[in-house]
Amino acid sequence: MNYGPLVFLAAFFALASSWWGFVLAPQLQIGRLQQTNTLGAATATYPVARPGLAQQGLQVYRANGCAYCHSQQVGQTGTTLDIALTEAGTNQAVTLAALLKLATTTPDEPIVMTALPPLEAARANTNAAALPGGLPKALLRSTSREAANAAVATLDATGAKAQLWILPAGPDIARGWGRRHSVAEDYLFDFPVMPGSQRIGPDLANVGVRLPDANWHLLHLYAPQHQVKGSTMPPYRFLFETRRVERRPSPDALVLPPSLAPPPGYEVVPRPEVAALVAYLISLRADAPLFTAPMTLPGAPVKPAGTNTPVAAAPSAAFK
Amino acid sequence: MSPAPEAPGAIEASCRLPLVVLFLGAAVWLLVGSMLGLIASIKFHTPAFLADLAWLTYGRVRPASVNSMLYGFCVPAGLGVALWMLARLGRAILTAPWLVVVGAVCWNLGVAAGLAGILAGASTGFENLEMPAYAASLVLLGYLMMAVWGALTFHQRRERQLYVSQWFLLAALFWFPWIHSTANLLLQVFPVRGMAQAVIAWWYSHNLTMLWFGLVGLAIVFHLLPKLTDRELRSRQLALLIFWMLILFGSWGGIPASAPVPAWLPVLSALAKLAGIITLTAVVVNLAPVLKGPWANLPNQPSLRFISFGLGAFVLVGLTEVVTAFSFANRFTLFTWFTPAIGMLNSYGFFAMVIFGAVYYFAPQLVGLEFPSPRLVRAHFWIAASGLLLLVVPLAMGGIVQGYRLQHAVVPFADIARGTLPFLRVSTTGDLLLALGHLLFLVNLGGLVCRFYRARAVAAWAEATTEVKPAEAGT
Numbered sequence: 141m142n143y144g145p146l147v148f149l150a151a152f153f154a155l156a157s158s159w160w161g162f163v164l165a166p167q168l169q170i171g172r173l174q175q176t177n178t179l180g181a182a183t184a185t186y187p188v189a190r191p192g193l194a195q196q197g198l199q200v201y202r203a204n205g206c207a208y209c210h211s212q213q214v215g216q217t218g219t220t221l222d223i224a225l226t227e228a229g230t231n232q233a234v235t236l237a238a239l240l241k242l243a244t245t246t247p248d249e250p251i252v253m254t255a256l257p258p259l260e261a262a263r264a265n266t267n268a269a270a271l272p273g274g275l276p277k278a279l280l281r282s283t284s285r286e287a288a289n290a291a292v293a294t295l296d297a298t299g300a301k302a303q304l305w306i307l308p309a310g311p312d313i314a315r316g317w318g319r320r321h322s323v324a325e326d327y328l329f330d331f332p333v334m335p336g337s338q339r340i341g342p343d344l345a346n347v348g349v350r351l352p353d354a355n356w357h358l359l360h361l362y363a364p365q366h367q368v369k370g371s372t373m374p375p376y377r378f379l380f381e382t383r384r385v386e387r388r389p390s391p392d393a394l395v396l397p398p399s400l401a402p403p404p405g406y407e408v409v410p411r412p413e414v415a416a417l418v419a420y421l422i423s424l425r426a427d428a429p430l431f432t433a434p435m436t437l438p439g440a441p442v443k444p445a446g447t448n449t450p451v452a453a454a455p456s457a458a459f460k
Numbered sequence: 461m462s463p464a465p466e467a468p469g470a471i472e473a474s475c476r477l478p479l480v481v482l483f484l485g486a487a488v489w490l491l492v493g494s495m496l497g498l499i500a501s502i503k504f505h506t507p508a509f510l511a512d513l514a515w516l517t518y519g520r521v522r523p524a525s526v527n528s529m530l531y532g533f534c535v536p537a538g539l540g541v542a543l544w545m546l547a548r549l550g551r552a553i554l555t556a557p558w559l560v561v562v563g564a565v566c567w568n569l570g571v572a573a574g575l576a577g578i579l580a581g582a583s584t585g586f587e588n589l590e591m592p593a594y595a596a597s598l599v600l601l602g603y604l605m606m607a608v609w610g611a612l613t614f615h616q617r618r619e620r621q622l623y624v625s626q627w628f629l630l631a632a633l634f635w636f637p638w639i640h641s642t643a644n645l646l647l648q649v650f651p652v653r654g655m656a657q658a659v660i661a662w663w664y665s666h667n668l669t670m671l672w673f674g675l676v677g678l679a680i681v682f683h684l685l686p687k688l689t690d691r692e693l694r695s696r697q698l699a700l701l702i703f704w705m706l707i708l709f710g711s712w713g714g715i716p717a718s719a720p721v722p723a724w725l726p727v728l729s730a731l732a733k734l735a736g737i738i739t740l741t742a743v744v745v746n747l748a749p750v751l752k753g754p755w756a757n758l759p760n761q762p763s764l765r766f767i768s769f770g771l772g773a774f775v776l777v778g779l780t781e782v783v784t785a786f787s788f789a790n791r792f793t794l795f796t797w798f799t800p801a802i803g804m805l806n807s808y809g810f811f812a813m814v815i816f817g818a819v820y821y822f823a824p825q826l827v828g829l830e831f832p833s834p835r836l837v838r839a840h841f842w843i844a845a846s847g848l849l850l851l852v853v854p855l856a857m858g859g860i861v862q863g864y865r866l867q868h869a870v871v872p873f874a875d876i877a878r879g880t881l882p883f884l885r886v887s888t889t890g891d892l893l894l895a896l897g898h899l900l901f902l903v904n905l906g907g908l909v910c911r912f913y914r915a916r917a918v919a920a921w922a923e924a925t926t927e928v929k930p931a932e933a934g935t
Contacts, residue, residue, distance in 0.1 A: 151707055155635055158711035161728065162663040163642060170721060171656035203581030205519020211795055213720050314869030322720035324655035332585035332647070333657045335720065339795040339866065340880075342873050364507070372877050374507040378514040 170324045179429040180437060186428045189329040190420065197420025200413045202332055204376070211336035212345045212424070214318030217310035221288040222278035222436075229299035238298045242291050243280055278305055305436040316350060317343040318426065320433040326426035341373055348425040355395075357418040358410055363400050379414035382406055472826055474553040475544050478560035478606075479826055480909055482540035483819055485568045487902040489532020490812075492575070494895035496525035501891045504884040515579045523590040524578045530588060530668065531599060532571045534811055535636070536564065538676040539603070541818045542629045543610045544826070545683060549626055550617025555609045563605025570598030586647055586661035588668060593648040600640050607633045624699040628679035631707055632672050639667045655721050666714025669803065670781075673811040674706055674774075678743065680818045681771055688764045688821070691750045698746040702739055709735035717790045733785035740778040747771065762837045766817030769845055773809030777802055791867060797880060798859025805852045808894065813844065816901065823905065827912040836904055844897035851890030858883025 178186045190198070201207070229235055282288040288304055295302035308320040322345055327333045351357065356367065362380055364373035380394070382402050392415075393407040402408055410418075429435045500522040502509050510516040547554045554560065574595030577583070583590040591599065610633050614626065643664035646652050652660065686693055693699060712732035715725045751768075780802050784790045793799060820837055824830050831837050858880045865871045865879065 151631055154704065154708040155631070155638070155711055157708065158663065158667070158713075159638070159642065161712060162715070162725070163646070163660055166656045166659040166721070166725065167646070167652050170654060170659065171652045173654055202583065202585035203520075204514075204517055205523055205583060207585065207587075208519045208522050213718055215718050215794075311867050311869045315873065324721050326720065327658075328654040330654070331651055331657070333655055334585050335655075335658050337587060337716070337795065337799060338797070339862075340877065368874065370874055370878055372504070372507055372881065374503060374509075374511040374518055376517070377512050378517070 173324060173328055175328070176325060176430060179431065179434055184428070186430065187325060187328050187426075190423045193416050193419040194423035195420075196413075197416035197418065197423075198330060200379075200417040201420055202334065206344075207334035207336040209336075209338060209340035209373070210342065210344045211339050212343065213322045213335045214312045214320070214343060214345045214426070215310055216308045216313060216321030216433075218283070218308075219435075220307040220309045221282045221285065222305040222307055223280040223282065223288055223291050223295070224276045224278040224303050224305050225295065225300055226276040226303050227301035229301065231299050235295065235298040235300040238294055239279060242294060276303070306434050308433070308435050312343065315342075318346045319349075319437075320427065320429070320435045322426055323430060323432045325430060325432070344421065344424055345426050346424060348422040349427055352422055354418050354422060357421055358394060358414065359396075361414060361417070362394060362396075362408065366397065366400060376414070379411050379417070381409050381411055383409060470553050471547050471551070472828070474557050475547055476557075476826055478554065478557050478564060479540045479544055479822075481561050481564045482536050482543075482606075483823065483905055484902075484909060485564060486533045486537035486540070487898070487905050489528050489536075489568075489571060490898045491895070491902055493525050493528030493532055494891065494898050496521050496528060498888070498891045498895055500525055501884070501888040504881055505888065514581065520579050520581065520583065523583055523587075524575050526588065527578060527590055528571070528575055529807060529812075531574065531591065532568075534673065534807060534815070535603070536567055537815045537819070538632075538673070538811070539606055539610075541680060541815060541822065542633065542676060543606065543613070544822055545625060545679065546610050546614050546617075546629055549619065549623050549683070550614055551619045552613050552616045555612040555616060557609075560606050560609050563602045563609075565602070566605060567599055567602030570595050570600075570602055573598060584648060586643075586657070586664075588665035589643055589647065589661055593644065596640070596644045596648070600637060600644070603640070604637060607637065623683065624696060624703065625679040625683040627700070627703050628675045628682070628706075631703070632675035632679070635667070635675070635707075635711075636672055639664050639672075655719075658719070659715060659721060659725060662714040662716070662719070664714075667711055669806055670713060671706065671710040673806065674710055677770065677774065677811050677814045678702065678706075680814050681747070681767060681774075684763065684767055684818060684821060685747060685750050685771070688761055688767070689750050691753070694746045694749050698742055702742045702746065705735065705739040705742065709739070716794060717787060718794050730785040733781050736778055737782045740775060740782070743778075744775065761821070762834070762841055763817040763821040765841050765845075766813045766820065769841075770810045770812075770814035770817065773805050773813065773848075777806045777810060792860055792863035794863065795866065796859035796863040797855045797883065798863060801852050801855035801859055804855070805848070808844075809848050809852065813848075816840070816844070819905065823908055827908060829908060829912055829915070831904055832907040832911055833904070836900055840897050840900040840904060843893050843900065847890045847893030847897055849890070850893060851887050854883040854886040854890070858887075 175185050175187065178184045189195075225235075225239075280291060282291065292302045292304060310321075312318060313320070322335075326345070327335070360367040360373075361376045363375055364371040383406065385405055385407050389407055390409050393409050396402070396408060429437060499510060499516060500518055503511075503518050503521075514520075543554060543560065570591075574591030577592040577595055578590050582592040584592060589596075611630070614630060643660055646660050647657055651657065682693060682699060709732045713729050715721065715729035717726045717730065719726050784793055820831070861883075862876055862880050865876045
């Protein structure tokens with residue numbers, strides 16, 4: 141019997157299986173993503189398309205291959221849960237006792253006291269029946285969701301009000317490269333998407349949060365070693381024009397230190413490409429709390445978790 | 461199928477011109493690629509090196525170098541060897557050799573346009589798929605013009621028995637246009653949205669460098685190693701198992717563990733990587749009878765060295781693929797120089813070395829002459845092998861150090877970046893040696909081709925001049 145056609149078909153389907161799995165299925169799932177709502181008190185639509193100049197800058201980023209040295213994806217190894225007291229309640233002595241009990245149970249309990257001097261002081265002198273001021277404040281830290289939920293329930297039972305604050309953790313986040321891990325939504329309107337595969341330079345997923353100053357970026361692109369000592373980044377002077385000063389100096393001209401300044405009578409002016417590139421870099425901010433990447437924004441005003449507040453206002457609800 | 465064999469020398473004659481065009485073009489692009497790679501590498505000694513030329517900025521030179529290597533050398537050279545093996549194993553003359561030549565020219569024009577596009581800033585931004593649409597379509601057209609005749613040659617084979625290598629080659633012939641057209645259509649012509657682009661680009665890149673290279677490279681290894689050593693593979697069934705494992709699991713891959721996509725994608729990718737251990741074990745077990753036994757009394761063939769080195773690199777790449785499927789390992793390798801180091805071990809150490817071995821073995825049969833200088837062929841092996849070691853070992857080590865320090869946020873990033881520089885600078889010597897090796901390859905191959913055509917020209921001249929005399933005598 142001639143098995144040829146059968147073998148061909150089998151090989152065809154074997155190869156095609158990966159096409160279904162890694163081309164068709166991702167297109168159905170990720171390619172059809174829509175804008176979503178951010179979590180937190182101020183609900184907004186996320187993501188929004190980048191401004192026009194930043195979109196041009198994305199093309200400059202692509203053309204010059206910035207992605208070969210800079211990744212744009214923040215990793216996260218886990219989540220830390222902070223138990224924050226939002227309202228002290230009326231019976232502060234009981235609340236304090238509950239707090240201390242939570243924090244001083246056996247060492248293998250997954251709750252630790254955050255290094256807060258007032259609570260430490262209160263621990264030393266249990267007679268002091270006052271809670272630290274300046275609420276809301278994170279007082280306990282946990283890595284287990286169950287233990288944290290139980291702790292919140294314990295504190296609530298004393299008449300105080302407590303909340304869970306969700307803090308993404310991991311080396312990338314500790315470096316300040318982002319507040320949470322990157323998710324597919326962050327890249328929804330970009331073309332091409334360049335997540336990068338190497339970190340010859342730092343991750344840029346949130347460079348607009350970290351370094352929002354356009355002038356810093358212009359100087360850095362012109363003379364990287366001047367802005368970051370010992371930087372290994374090559375200068376991008378072909379994105380700038382050194383030209384003779386006409387009637388009056390250009391308002392866009394770079395303010396350069398004497399060691400880098402052009403000869404007298406000349407000025408260094410950014411070309412349109414670099415202005416677009418800097419607009420793009422500043423537009424890189426993937427820090428909205430999302431359902432797929434929940435977190436509590438540091439310093440965000442925390443609404444008391446009343447019965448009528450939307451789910452999104454209480455991050456703990458979204459995380460349960 | 462008619463069992464009548466072709467006239468002796470007919471297969472060689474039909475393959476000669478297309479293969480000479482393919483191999484010489486590949487050798488030129490290989491040299492171009494390593495020159496560009498050298499420029500990229502020197503930038504880690506002084507960042508300002510050639511920095512004021514937009515065309516030669518790092519982010520353009522490096523993809524141009526990689527593309528020159530992948531599309532300039534690997535695919536056309538692999539295709540050349542594939543056409544030759546399909547013709548030889550099927551004992552059929554290559555169908556329509558002139559159209560193959562046209563295809564090869566079209567392919568090379570596409571590569572030239574693509575490299576110019578990348579250097580001019582028209583790159584697509586997708587790794588290993590940087591060629592802009594106009595170049596990619598030329599390349600695909602050229603490929604189809606060549607591969608169709610490969611498939612037809614297979615169809616007209618006069619040898620009933622199918623070798624395993626033929627399975628591997630046919631699957632490869634068929635798979636490249638599928639992945640290349642899918643990726644270019646969905647990323648350039650009708651772009652999909654958001655992260656789906658990156659997933660498709662990863663899938664394409666993995667399928668080209670792991671699956672296509674694996675299929676063609678193993679086809680050569682399974683065909684040539686037994687020939688060169690005069691020993692037998694363990695079993696045909698095992699080779700078929702490798703074939704099915706490769707096409708079923710080898711194609712599911714490429715999604716890095718860090719990817720900001722739904723978790724099932726990197727998990728499936730890692731599972732497929734794990735399945736690679738079966739493929740790898742089967743390859744080693746199948747080749748064990750060939751590799752066992754005394755090596756000293758084997759014929760002193762440079763091809764054997766190249767192919768054994770390539771096989772070693774294949775096993776090493778396969779092992780790292782399996783180990784980096786686990787998160788305890790890949791957290792130290794993601795985003796580091798380890799990934800490109802293993803990529804180079806795969807494309808240079810495995811695929812290119814196997815191709816060199818095949819070209820050094822087949823080219824003399826093709827033209828019926830020996831290489832002008834066997835010493836230069838041996839020199840090519842030692843220079844390429846030491847260059848690869850000097851390139852891959854420092855990069856991989858530097859990558860692991862970099863990955864370990866990236867995991868510790870107390871180490872400032874600038875220190876990490878500077879910490880990789882010594883490793884990168886050592887690897888420049890590897891780049892330099894590789895460029896030298898590629899120059900030798902071009903010299904060897906060019907010398908052989910020149911020798912052949914000079915001999916032909918001399919013969920033609922002699923024929924032309926001798927034929928006149930009897931005619932004169934007759935009048």
